[in-house]
Amino acid sequence: MFETTIAGSLPKPVWLAEPNTLWAPWRLEGALLEQAKGDATRLAIKDQEDAGIDIVGDGEQARQHFVHGFLERVEGIDFAHKVEMGIRADRYKAMVPQVIGPVRLKGRVHAMEARLARAHTRRKLKFTLPGPMTIADTIADRHYGDKAKMAFAFADLLNEEARALAADGVDVIQFDEPAFNVFMDEVTEWGVAALERAAAGLACTTAVHICYGYGIRANIEWKATLGSEWRQYEKIFPALASSRIEQVSVECRNSKVPMSLIGLLEGKDILVGAIDVATDAVEAPEDVVAVVAEAMKYVPKARIQLSTNCGMAPMRHDIAFAKLAALAQGAQLARARYA
Ligand code: ZN
Numbered sequence: 001m002f003e004t005t006i007a008g009s010l011p012k013p014v015w016l017a018e019p020n021t022l023w024a025p026w027r028l029e030g031a032l033l034e035q036a037k038g039d040a041t042r043l044a045i046k047d048q049e050d051a052g053i054d055i056v057g058d059g060e061q062a063r064q065h066f067v068h069g070f071l072e073r074v075e076g077i078d079f080a081h082k083v084e085m086g087i088r089a090d091r092y093k094a095m096v097p098q099v100i101g102p103v104r105l106k107g108r109v110h111a112m113e114a115r116l117a118r119a120h121t122r123r124k125l126k127f128t129l130p131g132p133m134t135i136a137d138t139i140a141d142r143h144y145g146d147k148a149k150m151a152f153a154f155a156d157l158l159n160e161e162a163r164a165l166a167a168d169g170v171d172v173i174q175f176d177e178p179a180f181n182v183f184m185d186e187v188t189e190w191g192v193a194a195l196e197r198a199a200a201g202l203a204c205t206t207a208v209h210i211c212y213g214y215g216i217r218a219n220i221e222w223k224a225t226l227g228s229e230w231r232q233y234e235k236i237f238p239a240l241a242s243s244r245i246e247q248v249s250v251e252c253r254n255s256k257v258p259m260s261l262i263g264l265l266e267g268k269d270i271l272v273g274a275i276d277v278a279t280d281a282v283e284a285p286e287d288v289v290a291v292v293a294e295a296m297k298y299v300p301k302a303r304i305q306l307s308t309n310c311g312m313a314p315m316r317h318d319i320a321f322a323k324l325a326a327l328a329q330g331a332q333l334a335r336a337r338y339a
Contacts, residue, residue, distance in 0.1 A: 001301060001302060001304075001335055001338075001339055002292065002301075002304060002305065002306055002331040002334050002335050002338075003054040003055055003124075003305045003306070003331070004052070004053050004054045004055070004305070004306045004307070004324075004327050004328050004331045005053060005054065005055035005056075005057070005126055005172075005271060005305055005306070005307050006048065006053060006056070006057050006059070006126075006307060006308050006312070006324065007128075007209055007211070007249055007271075007273070007277075007307055007308045007309065007310050007311050007312075008057060008059075008060055008066065008128040008174065008176060008209065008310075008311045009059060009060040009066065009128075009311030009312060009313035010044050010047075010048075010057075010059030010060070010061070010311075010312050010313065010320060011312060011313060011314075011315050011316065011317040011320050012024070012040055012059075012061055012313070013039075013040050013043065013317075015027060015028075015036065016028070016036050016037065016040045016061065017064070019316070019317070020314055020315070020316060021314065022065070022216060022313060022314050023064060023065050024064070025064075026064070034112070037061055037062040037112070037113065038062075038112065038113070038116050040059075040061035040062075041058050041059065041061045041062060041113045041116050041117055042116060042117075042120050043061075044056075044057075044058060044059030044061050045058070045059075045117055045120050045121045046120075047321055047324075048324065049121065049123065050321075051321055051324035051325045051327075051328055052324075052325060052327075052328030052329070052331075052332075053123075053324055053327070053328055054123060054124065054328075054331075055123065055124040055125070055126050055171070055172060055305070056117070056121055056123050056124070056125060056126070057117070057125070057126045057127065057128065058110075058113045058114065058116075058117045058127065060128065060311070060313065061113065062110070062112065062113040063110075066128065066130055066176055066311070067130045067134060067135055067138045067139075068097070068138075069109075070109055070129060070130055070135070070158075070161075071097060071135070071139065073105060073106050073107065073108075073109040074103050074104070074105060074106065074154075074157060075101075075103065075104045075105070075106050076099060076100060076101040076102050076103040076104060076143070077097050077098065077099055077100065077103065077139070078097060078098045078099075078100045079097045081097075081098060082095040082096060082097050082098070083095070083096060083098060083140050084096075085140050087137055087138055088137065088178070088179060088182045088213075089182045089183070091182070091218060091219075091222045092218040094138070096138055096139050096140050097139055097140070098139070098140040098141075098142050099139055099140065099141050099142060099143045099144065099150060100142050100143055101143055102143070102153070103150075103153050103154060103157060104157070105157050105160055105161065108161070108164060109161045110127065110129075110161065110165060111164065111168065114127055114165050114168045114169075114170055115168050115169075118168055118169040118170070124171040124172065125169065125170050125171050125172070126170070126171065126172040126173075126174060126207075127165050127170045127172070127173055127174070128173075128174045128175075128176055128209070129158055129161065129162060129165075129173065129174070129175055129176070129198070130158075130175065130176050131158075131175040131176055131177035131179070131180075131194075131195055131198065131208065132151040132152065132154045132155040132158060132175075132191075132194040132195060132197070132198050133151050133177055133179045133180065133183070133186070133187070133191040133194055133195070134176060134177050134178055134179040134180075135151065135154045135158075136148075136150050136151035136154060136179075137179045137182075137183075147186075148186070148189075148190040148194070151190065151191075151194045152190075152194050152197060154194075154198075155194045155195070155197035155198040156197065158175070158198035159197060159198050159199070159200055159201070159202075162198065162199065162202055163201065163202065165204075166202050166203045166204040170204055171204055171205060172204060172205040172206075172207055172247070173199070173202060173204055173205070173206055173207070174206075174207035174208065174209050174247070174249065175195055175198055175199065175206075175207070175208050175209070175245075176208075176209045176211075177191070177195065177208055177209065177210050178209075178210065178211050178212070178213055179191070180208075180210040180236055181210060181211075181212060181230075181232040181233065181236075184232055184235040184236055185235075187235075187236045187239060188235070188236060188238075188239045191236075192236075192239045192240060192243050192245075195208060195243070195245060196243055196244055196245065199244065199245060205246050205247060206244070206245050206246050206247070207245065207246065207247035207248070207249060207269075207271065208240070208245050208247070208248055208249065209249035209271070209310075210233070210236075210248065210249065210250060211249075211250075211251050211273075211309065211310045212226075212230070212251060212255075212257075212310075213310065216314065219278075220278065223256075226256065227256075228256060229256055229258055230255070230256045230257045230258075231257075231258065231261070233250070233257060233261050233264075234261055234264065237261060237262075237264035237265050238264060240265060240268070241264060241265050241266050241267065241268065245268070246268065246269060247268060247269040247270070247271055247305070248262075248265050248268050248269070248270055248271065249270075249271035249273065249307055250262060250270065250271070250272065250273055251273035251309035251310060252272050252273045252274060252291050252294070252295060252309070253273055253274050253275055253276045253283070253287070253288075253291050253309055254276040254278070254279070254309075255273065255309065259294045259295060259297070259298060260297075260298055262295065262298050262299055263298035263299065265299075268303070269303050269304075269305060270295065270299050270303060270304055270305070271305045271306075271307040272291060272292070272295045272299075272304055272305065272306055272307065273291075273307055273308060273309035273310070274287075274288045274291040274292065274306045274307070274308075274309075274327060274330060275288070275307075275308040275309060275323045275324070275326070275327050276309055277308055277309050277310045277311065277312050277315060277323075278309070280315070280316065280319050282319060282322045282323050282326055283323060283326045283327070283330070284326065284330075285326055285329035285330040285332075285333050286330070286333070287326070287330065288306065288326060288327055288329075288330020288331065288333070288334065289330050289333050289334045289337065291306075292304065292306065292330070292331075292334040292338070293334075293338075296338065301338055306327055306330070306331050306334075307327075308323070308324075308327065
């Protein structure tokens with residue numbers, strides 16, 4: 001009960017990429033870079049185990065960004081001519097590559113780090129991929145002419161890689177869909193269906209991480225405009241509840257998402273975000289227990305796992321792992337108290 005896990009990304013070592021930065025450029029090239037990504041992956045596994053995390057991940061050490069790390073291995077995309085685009089309904093501007101033809105995988109995307117992580121831990125292994133709707137919102141379309149059509153094309157590629165990851169021994173595959181609180185109508189019209197296409201036929205557990213973003217400035221400013229209660233998920237949770245996705249990861253610590261909303265996700269495991277990634281203040285284990293107690297009002301305790309609110313890529317390494325230790329200690333306390 002109350003197994004612990006991470007949302008996905010972890011800080012990278014200083015020798016791999018500039019710390020405390022999103023989209024940080026790599027500090028090495030070629031074969032040295034590949035070697036360093038592998039080293040960082042093994043360290044990330046070790047650090048999570050030491051912190052006491054039950055379901056560990058690769059910490060996304062081998063990719064610069066959670067969306068573009070996947071796109072780099074896709075044919076039909078022009079990376080040489082990026083264009084500026086407002087993403088997440090213009091919440092922020094980003095330089096994005098363009099889709100210029102039918103998309104196809106060039107080969108495996110994450111085989112190296114998935115196999116390495118699998119070889120170096122006996123714990124359950126989780127692996128994250130971007131969700132199809134979020135990909136479609138983070139790239140400029142010059143080919144498909146229809147956002148949903150393009151998202152389904154990417155869903156097929158995600159499914160191809162996800163099946164291979166499951167064959168590599170990954171226990172949980174989580175799709176990250178931060179676009180799910182931006183385009184609520186489209187989520188129910190086609191977003192959840194595209195997600196199911198990406199997760200179709202997987203032999204492992206399937207999850208989706210939805211979120212209001214990292215603690216970066218553009219997000220904090222956007223969140224300030226959303227009012228005192230964030231009820232966007234009320235519109236999409238019924239569609240997720242009736243989907244075949246098994247787990248839903250939601251930010252709950254210091255969140256303005258009313259906890260009662262997770263009650264709409266009947267039958268799902270809830271990966272309750274009990275660690276705030278938008279502040280450097282390290283939670284006390286009792287803070288984690290308090291989130292558990294609140295979540296238990298709406299979800300059976302057997303369906304609760306504990307996670308971070310979102311990725312920790314931009315955080316300081318020591319703070320991130322102190323937070324993960326607090327998460328594991330909090331889970332232990334909660335087990336003692338509520339088991
Ligand atoms: Zn997130």
